[in-house]
Amino acid sequence: MGRTVQITFDAADPAAVAEFWAAALHYEVQAPPPGFATWEEALTAFGVPPELHNSRSAVVDPDDVGPRLFIQQVPEAKAGKNRVHLDLRVAPELRGDERMAALEAECERLAALGATRLYRVEPDGGMEHGFITMADPEGNEFCLD
Structure with missing residues (x-):
């Protein structure tokens, strides 16, 4: 089971x-x-x-x-970087500009809900397809992938 x-x-x-x-x-x-x-x-x-x-x-x-x-x-505030995080699979089948545009659109939607954009990693033409790292309203990091 x-x-x-x-x-x-x-x-x-x-x-x-x-x-x-x-x-x-x-x-x-x-x-x-x-x-x-x-x-x-x-x-x-x-x-x-x-x-x-x-x-x-x-x-x-x-x-x-x-x-x-x-x-x-919990009584204590978040103190450091997450050791585990969620990847929201927004555009797993997309590549290049189309992928990054889809990630940016979702980033804007989530920012309007209270998330914070942390940084964007560009596609490198190889293994890295690009992603955006964000934080939820209490600072828990997650990625748009």
């Missing part, structure tokens, strides 16, 4: 990070359990104190193909 993968992010504001990644990946913030209209309603019913309502969130692929992203609140 194959294993599934969940990717976990540490965050100061899980709800905000979840909203960003849901929009970035065309995912959805995970719905509350059956019988509850909102997570706030569910968490209150479960006895979770209001100050912990934003202690975690999750986003899921509506097609149930991609991994679930779990976002958990």
Whole structure:
């Protein structure tokens, strides 16, 4: 039996990070359990104190193909470069100017959602096809590939 993968992010504001990644990946913030209209309603019913309502969130692929992203609140700020990052495969089949134009368009869309552009690597005509490195609203690096 194959294993599934969940990717976990540490965050100061899980709800905000979840909203960003849901929009970035065309995912959805995970719905509350059956019988509850909102997570706030569910968490209150479960006895979770209001100050912990934003202690975690999750986003899921509506097609149930991609991994679930779990976002958990931590007290410390991000301190260094990610050792693992996501590559958003925006234009894997494209090359040259057409590829870089597609990456730039997605970069603009994600910047409007709160991401920060960090740098662009140009195609070299060999193994490097070009990519753009960005950071989510809390500074987690990811690449547009």
